[in-house]
Ligand code: IPM
């Protein structure tokens with residue numbers, strides 16, 4: 001029997017609620033499949049840990065995580081600690097050193113979900129956003145000097161390297177090629193950011209010669225927001241920098257009904273180190289502890305994890321169960337227009353997996 005080790009890091013806010021739900025669903029999928037087992041270990045890292053130990057994770061966290069096949073992550077962020085501390089101390093402290101450079105964010109209208117766009121149905125909105133996840137605007141390069149003085153300076157430098165740009169664009173090309181429409185849109189802001197993003201354009205010109213079967217086009221990020229809203233059918237796979245894709249993926253999530261369903265994979269395509277899977281929604285402190293968080297983003301992230309682990313039939317069984325529940329529409333969380341608490345949505349997906357609510 002195949003066995004996979006999963007490091008679960010619920011983190012902050014609703015992270016623990018949605019990861020607990022996700023682990024339950026994952027164990028059901030594994031039991032139903034019968035071909036593999038999941039060995040799960042949960043780590044208490046996050047803001048509570050920080051308030052006790054002065055750091056978001058244990059000192060040997062990375063060495064520990066490297067021994068796992070995958071990481072299942074909840075969220076980082078808590079009002080008791082500034083956001084940049086929790087982000088850099090936990091999530092980025094994992095993705096960057098493990099060089100999970102390809103952040104993959106599917107966005108599509110699930111069956112039964114009415115998004116905010118009139119006359120746009122499931123066939124009209126089916127995208128994958130590929131976010132560069134190791135450098136760019138999140139490189140962490142910059143500084144502040146003359147603090148508090150009138151001359152104070154604050155600087156964040158976006159860093160783009162040829163190897164970094166090339167590998168993410170090739171990754172996006174390969175992904176676009178694997179999808180039925182074989183279309184890739186490059187998003188930049190190379191009219192204004194005339195160094196780093198003209199560099200993105202130049203690299204793209206070279207790379208695309210290796211992919212004659214992939215149809216490509218280019219958009220500036222501001223115009224891209226309009227196109228996503230007004231002409232969603234024209235898009236398929238999208239590649240952009242760390243920050244631009246961060247912004248576009250929130251818009252994409254809203255256009256597919258709710259931030260609560262959107263999944264992410266932080267991939268290390270070389271597979272020498274683990275990849276990390278997490279819902280996009282973040283810690284959502286306003287609804288924490290109420291048991292009403294939408295677990296679908298966490299479930300869909302688990303689908304991506306199963307795919308990455310090489311269990312496509314288990315992945316598709318879970319996706320089908322999620323879609324069964326959204327299509328049915330009688331057990332939906334609040335952000336999707338229902339009133340079902342997290343446990344009930346979870347139970348419904350498990351029932352669908354077990355064929356009990358067909
Ligand atoms: C995301 C989130 C994070 C990011 C936040 C929580 C810092 O918005 O995963 O999209 O910007 O990367």
Ligand code: MG
Pocket residue numbers: 246247250
């Ligand atoms: Mg974001």
